[in-house]
Amino acid sequence: METINSARRHFVLQIGGAAGAAWLTAQWPAMLAAAQHAHSAAKANPAPAFEVLTPEQATEIEAISSLIIPSDELPGAREAGVVYFIDRALKTFAEDAKPAYEQGLADLNRMAGEMFPGVARFSAASRAQQEELFAQLEEDSQSGSGTSRRRFTSSGMNFADTIWFHTLAGFLVDPEGGGNRDYAGWKVLGRDPAHSFSPPFGFYDKDYPGWQPSSPETETK
């Protein structure tokens, strides 16, 4: 398993191969500092305690994020530490979503009891029941509007959309961003954790002979 630090170091070394020494000399101390910072963030990632969430809230959030990205033969939201990402998000970029989380989690627990008597909490429901509950929540809040291609924001979004976005972000963001623990999400995507690559990149360019002008035979009009 490649840690953040070794991936970043590899990136820095690759730059050294590609770049002139001048650039590297100028940027080296800063690059090392950034890599070191990312490394300590990664080590601190399986935080023993939550900073914002209560243990009860964390349990429900983990259940919801596992419904969105389940664990199977490959890691899911749980293995990627999504709940820790969300805990940090609610203290930083998504601070304004905290009331929506509190309300949304309470709503889901209440709905669980109403729709499935005897089920006290969302996390205590079966997978099929959870699916029904979350679908109902989405319907009630008319979610699914999503985000723009170039801007992701939780501001103004309802709880169902917000936790969906935060789960995806916590699963797939570069670990510099505090999620995607041990590159769990990128393993699922099939994204190599390196930050520099050389061609050929994929199946279709591996036997490319080099660019040639269109020959008259290939001209059809």
Next chain:
Amino acid sequence: MTQAKVTYQPSDEVDFVIIGSGAAGGVLAKELSTNGFRVVVLEQGPYLTEADFTHDEIEIFTKHRLTNDPKRQPVTFRQTEAEKAALQPSVMYGRCVGGSSVHFTANFWRFHEIDFVERSKVGEIPGTGFTDWPITYADLEPYYTKVEWEVGVSGLAGASPFDPPRSKPYPMPPLPVKSSGVLFERAARKLGYHPFPAPMAILSQPRAGRSACVNCGFCLGFGCEVGAKSSALASVIRIAERTGRCEIRPNCYVHRIETDKNGRATGAVYFDAHRNAQLQKAKAVIVCANGAETPRLLLLSANNAFPNGLANSSGLVGKYLMPNSSAIAFGVFDEPLNDYKGYAVSRVFHDFYELDAKKLGFYGGGGLDARFDFTPVGFAMNGLPPGTPRRGSEFKKAFRQNFTRTMEIFCHATSLPVATNSFSLDPDVKDAWGLPALRMTFKDHPNDLKMVSWMADRAMEILDAAGAKTKWHPPITEQRFAVHLLGTCRMGKDAKSSVINPDHRTHDIPNLFLCDGSSLVTSGRGQPTMTIQALAYRAADRITALAKRGELTGQTSRAT
């Protein structure tokens, strides 16, 4: 020889104050300081460098680390002048030293000859202000070449039969082809088109102390950590600073240009990082704040002598916004493309650059490119086929299968200039500094929607010919979001129908110049930065000549 970085006092009257450090401002700063002038560049965003850049999508797309923050600088949107505009983050631009060139895709096509004279060829288009440029492609050609060699563009001269004439080849070969490029090239050739290696403002070889691209895959939206993307920051800004005559001053939010009793500009007023108002005095003012903020600044600067805003005797400041029309098609293939590796675009074709309006029933044209410009979180949210479940094992399977096997074809095209499509000041909403917010009014000309719809169909045919097992394109809808901010202070010879003259000098104020996307008369086919930078190099020559003749101050400049 490298000089120590210079700083000026706001009270020190410099030769030029340039507002905005992006694609145009950076070039003007470099050229004018190299020509001996004392220059201050005021940038509203922070001065970040390669060491500050990140691959964290939350920092970029949620915290707006490199772009305007809609929380502090709200934007309102409406489709027509009859509506009341509502809050909507409808505009995105770079807000850091280097501007949008820090985070852009770096597609770098030149405009073609037709872009400058199309009105004469096509004729009048009702409901538009479609007109020819006062300059031609031939006037700009030397400056396009200068951009390619000074800023750094990779490409292959002569590879497209539709290319306009050029005086020099590219300084570097094209970047390596991606799987999306190979699939696109083979399919497009099957259909009789002429794909070619995309000209990109990204270094394919080390150059001028900068690294070649390392294909990290975090390109669109991100700052380049190795300086390979040819942003104004990585290229011209540093040369400007090395002259010892140019100060780049970040965190300065300019909100007024001062004029004196003679109707001349005297400097720029800005809020510094501590929200204190400062006046930077200058002999001449050059606004390069982008096609949204340049007109907004002119309107914010209204005073008794210029009650409708500076340089606005034509009433055209902020009007004729052209954001470029576009469409996008997705294809999923059997084998991994791994297109997440590397920069976005490796192949383009220009067979549709100039379409036959009579035959097709609409005016315009564009180019198609093969790309993959998603990063992981964005892909899971916005890159999957319609109808994919949003959660559960089917959702997980979809992004697992598709992330490495998806490519896009992006169709870039013309926008017609319509006077009611505009930027103006919102009468009610204020930004975090208490200034009137930017208001966008925009509704696509029906012609433009027809054209991109036609192009999306062609893109689907190419994906078919390429063997995509799944393909789709999002529905063509009216645009409510703009990143290409073009045409809002247009260039022209007639002061009644344009804002600046061919020297980029405002018709109304002799020492006030504008140069950025707002200067464009037509929209081109979707890749404006190359042309904005060519215009900036040309403007620098014109402004230097005026200054040396003493026309900016009425006295001989200190430049020798």
